[in-house]
Amino acid sequence: MINTIIFDFGDIFINLDKDAPIIEFKKLGLHEWHDDLNDLNLKFEKGQVSELQFINGFQKHVPTASIEEIRNAWNSVLLDFPLYRLEFLQLLSRKYRLFLLSNTDAIHIDKFQHKAGMTFYREFYQCFEKVYFSFELGMRKPDSEIYKYLIQKHELIPKRTLFIDDKKENTDAALALGLQVWNLQVGTEDVVHLLDKKII
Incomplete structure (x- = not known):
């Protein structure tokens, strides 16, 4: 019987447009996504x-772009956070131990909080026993250490813990440690369908 649920954030609660930053940076003159930018992103997500330093890394490739233009292009990935998902989460929080575990960075979280507003994001965070962002932890999915950290710190029982993420490499890593998983298919599934899945 599941008693704990660990959720990803992007494309689970907040909708994302993963192509938008590529399009926006192209407008700023970045026509190729260089390997050093991928490496920079991983480092930024780990804090x-x-x-x-992150913005300076982009300015090497788009020297005419301002700090604000780079920040806006980077944040273009973030779309809306439907209220019905928050309401669903609030119902779940009455019955289960809930955690948030997201690979993200300071720029994206600042933007989310500013866009959503204090009342909304506080109500969201209050649904969880603990909120974990990779840039604060210094670890990111799918590295096994991040799952082990949560399991040990909160004395979770893997077989009674469900992990929900839209990336298969992340759910595969959790599954290898004995957690129950749902690899949510973005576009065809929604987190509020959880009860229909008959896994909790």
């Missing part, structure tokens, strides 16, 4: 580089 290993500062926001300024």
Whole structure:
């Protein structure tokens, strides 16, 4: 019997447009997504580089772009967070231990909180026993250490813990550690269909 649920954030609660940053950066003059930018993103998600270092990394490729233009292009991935998903989460929080585990960075979280507003994001965060962002933890999915950290810190029983993520490599890593998983298919499934899945 499941008693704990760990949720991803992007495309589980907040909708994403993963092509938007590529389009927006192209407008700024970045016509090729260089390997160093992928590496920079991974480091930023682990909190290993500062926001300024991250932006400077992009300015090497788009020197005419301002800090604000780079920040806006980076944040273009973030879309809406439907209220019905928050209401669903609030209902779940009465019955289950809930955690949020997201690969994300300081720029995206600042933008989400500013866009959603204090009342909304506080109500969202209050649904969880603990909210974990990769840039604060210094770890990211699908590395096994991040799952082990949650399991040990909160004394979770893997077989009674459900992990929900839209990326298969992330759910595969959790499954290998004995967690129950749902690899949510974006576009055809919604987190509010959880009860229909008969897994909790």
